[in-house]
Amino acid sequence: MSEAPIVVIGTGLAGYNLVKELRKLNPEQAITMITADDGRNYSKPMLSTGFGKNKSADELAMATPAAMAEQLNIVIRSHSRVTHIDCAAHTLYLGEEPLRYSKLVLASGAEVVKPRVEGDAEDCIYSINDLSDYGRFRAAAEGKKRVLIMGAGLIGAEFANDMAAGGFEIDVVAPCDQLLPSLLPPQAAAAVQHGLEGLGVRFHLGPLVSRINKTAAGLQVTLSNGELIDTDLVVSAIGLRPRLDLAVKAGLQVNHGIVVDRELQTSEADIYALGDCAEVEGRVLLYVLPLMACARALAKTLNGEPTAVSYGVMPVTVKTPVVPVAVAPVAADQAGNWSIDAQGHDVQAEFRNSDGQLLGYALTGAKVMNKVALNKELSPLMP
Numbered sequence: 001m002s003e004a005p006i007v008v009i010g011t012g013l014a015g016y017n018l019v020k021e022l023r024k025l026n027p028e029q030a031i032t033m034i035t036a037d038d039g040r041n042y043s044k045p046m047l048s049t050g051f052g053k054n055k056s057a058d059e060l061a062m063a064t065p066a067a068m069a070e071q072l073n074i075v076i077r078s079h080s081r082v083t084h085i086d087c088a089a090h091t092l093y094l095g096e097e098p099l100r101y102s103k104l105v106l107a108s109g110a111e112v113v114k115p116r117v118e119g120d121a122e123d124c125i126y127s128i129n130d131l132s133d134y135g136r137f138r139a140a141a142e143g144k145k146r147v148l149i150m151g152a153g154l155i156g157a158e159f160a161n162d163m164a165a166g167g168f169e170i171d172v173v174a175p176c177d178q179l180l181p182s183l184l185p186p187q188a189a190a191a192v193q194h195g196l197e198g199l200g201v202r203f204h205l206g207p208l209v210s211r212i213n214k215t216a217a218g219l220q221v222t223l224s225n226g227e228l229i230d231t232d233l234v235v236s237a238i239g240l241r242p243r244l245d246l247a248v249k250a251g252l253q254v255n256h257g258i259v260v261d262r263e264l265q266t267s268e269a270d271i272y273a274l275g276d277c278a279e280v281e282g283r284v285l286l287y288v289l290p291l292m293a294c295a296r297a298l299a300k301t302l303n304g305e306p307t308a309v310s311y312g313v314m315p316v317t318v319k320t321p322v323v324p325v326a327v328a329p330v331a332a333d334q335a336g337n338w339s340i341d342a343q344g345h346d347v348q349a350e351f352r353n354s355d356g357q358l359l360g361y362a363l364t365g366a367k368v369m370n371k372v373a374l375n376k377e378l379s380p381l382m383p
């Protein structure tokens, strides 16, 4: 009997980048990818720039699964959901169907946090976390003018900019007192908010969305402070969390994400994880740069050369072109102070400890160009 393939669950950026890296090292290794979605190769960050560029879901797709399978010389099973993993037997299950693996990689991403809202319009609340979600939302938005966005974090801010640029009237509702609360100090957040308001975006910061009801003219949204907003569609961008269901059922150690060591191995031999589902030495980073570093390291490990991943300086770009943002987030447990230089939309905020060491920064507007110089002062995230 031939050896079972390496199996990768997930064809997002983590899964496809890992397999591309592995193929560079080993043209022969049998690889099977399994995905619950349609398996098209796309760049998820493009989902929050698609309205401004007027791109359909089909236009954002870069390759079909058949093209990817041929290009990478692998088997891809799309529209196939892994329901269970039997670690001891090195076998996973697609419903009743067993599939053996030599090594298994979980690249199963993050799931959206669902809002709890009263009313009769639950089916009118959209989340946009993959290409199919994006396609469904675009179809629903056809001929509509008004969108209410729940959430003022990175994804909410990006959608607000993108959909306003795409011609929609936007209301943003979030139970926080500033935009991008976990990333920006207040002065930088105010600059971005001001820029978005210039595009016509209305902010309702503080209250929650408590009820959404259908009306003859669209939707009526009730906020927890009693305010009423008429809109056509609601997008929920209140958060993402690592998908843990398969790992929990398989008995793998989980915390906020699937717990892996620096070689990206889970608590079970021959099972690895990377991307949005993984927690690498205590860090859950739902961004592209960390998963690319993980893909390169894990490809070597799977090819027989155990390799620990390291993270360099990894700033986050918020795609709000009206007021661009670059952030090196400050870890919650770090002590220090912000020093802030703010002129209109251009804010340079540096967070330093008592020795003057730079621990993080937030740049907006024209100050974004200073990130290269500041990056040189920062320590790597995980050397």
Ligand code: FAD
Pocket: 009, 010, 011, 012, 013, 014, 015, 034, 035, 036, 037, 043, 044, 045, 046, 047, 048, 080, 081, 082, 083, 107, 108, 109, 110, 128, 129, 155, 243, 246, 274, 275, 276, 277, 285, 286, 287, 288, 289, 291, 317, 319
């Ligand atoms: P995903 O792309 O979510 O892929 C998960 C895969 O697992 C899918 O193929 C799914 O079908 C499959 N799967 C899950 N469960 C199962 C199962 N049981 N059986 C079979 N298959 C399964 N990051 C940045 O760095 N810069 C940005 O500008 C940026 N912009 C973003 C904009 C938006 C709107 C969003 C939502 C995210 C953005 N991100 C950005 C984050 C970045 O896109 C993600 O970190 C990255 O795409 C995650 O890739 P992934 O492969 O880990 O997960």
